[in-house]
Amino acid sequence: MLVGYARVSTQEQETHAQTDALRNAGVGFIFSEKRSGGSMAKRPALEEMLTKIGAGDTVVVYKLDRIARSLKDLLIIIERIEAAGAEFRSLTELIDTRSPAGRMFFQIVGAFAEFERELIRERTRVGMAAAMRRGVKMGRPTAMSEAEEAEAMRLWFTGDYTKIALARRYGTHISSIKRAIKRYRERHQPSLLDAA
Missing domain, CATH: 1.10.10 (Arc Repressor Mutant, subunit A)
Known part of the structure; x- marks a missing residue:
């Protein structure tokens, strides 16, 4: 059975784009949640999916960063999927872990995705530091004068x-x-x- 997983961060609105793509790919059941991807421990739908999948199932995601934010977490999740006898597929990156080439490509793409996120974090930190040096007040404005x-x-x-x-x-x-x-x-x- 094809089992989907969709996630948006708490800042975003809905998982519709992901769930529509998953249904179009023939996914029958979708685990969905609105949570930050930063911590695996705080994602109950992901944990529920990982405990319910079994032999013959394929976990399908719209994009790798929907299921994991770091290569380490991604590898742990894939290991759990494979330990359950299931397989993994990403629609956007065209990754399928059923073949050795697919598994290798999956690890390469995961490493580049993590590298890109780190570059974005670094640019954000540098930009915030520069803004603070210019006297820009960070964070939300106070509600009262x-x-x-x-x-x-x-x-x-x-x-x-x-x-x-x-x-x-x-x-x-x-x-x-x-x-x-x-x-x-x-x-x-x-x-x-x-x-x-």
Whole structure:
């Protein structure tokens, strides 16, 4: 039986493009999830698929990076697929592990995919470092202005306001109030050296 696996990261929307391609390839059952590919441990649909496949099955993915983000993880997953008596196929890279040439090509493509991801990570790190040197503030913008945040902290520490009440007052989410409290405590906490 052809068994499909589709994954999108939490930032993306839907797996439809992958599942449509898998169905067009004759895949009967598809395990699908919206999870980051960074950790195999946090992907329950992948784990469920790996425990349910058996002899004669072929695991089919749209693209290699949908099933694994590193060559190491990819090799571990393929090893588990083969240990179950199943085989592996990628539609985009035209990889089929049923032949020695297919297995070799699979490892080469996996190594290049990992290399490409590392280059992207490195470019991102360099770009972020350059932006920070130019004074660009990284991360999401704060929900309140500095003046609003200072006033909210003054009200919070009177003990008369809950986090929810402050969130309503400033038209923001409670998590913004929690982050503001955390920032305030980090800035105003006396250091261990000052206390000594």
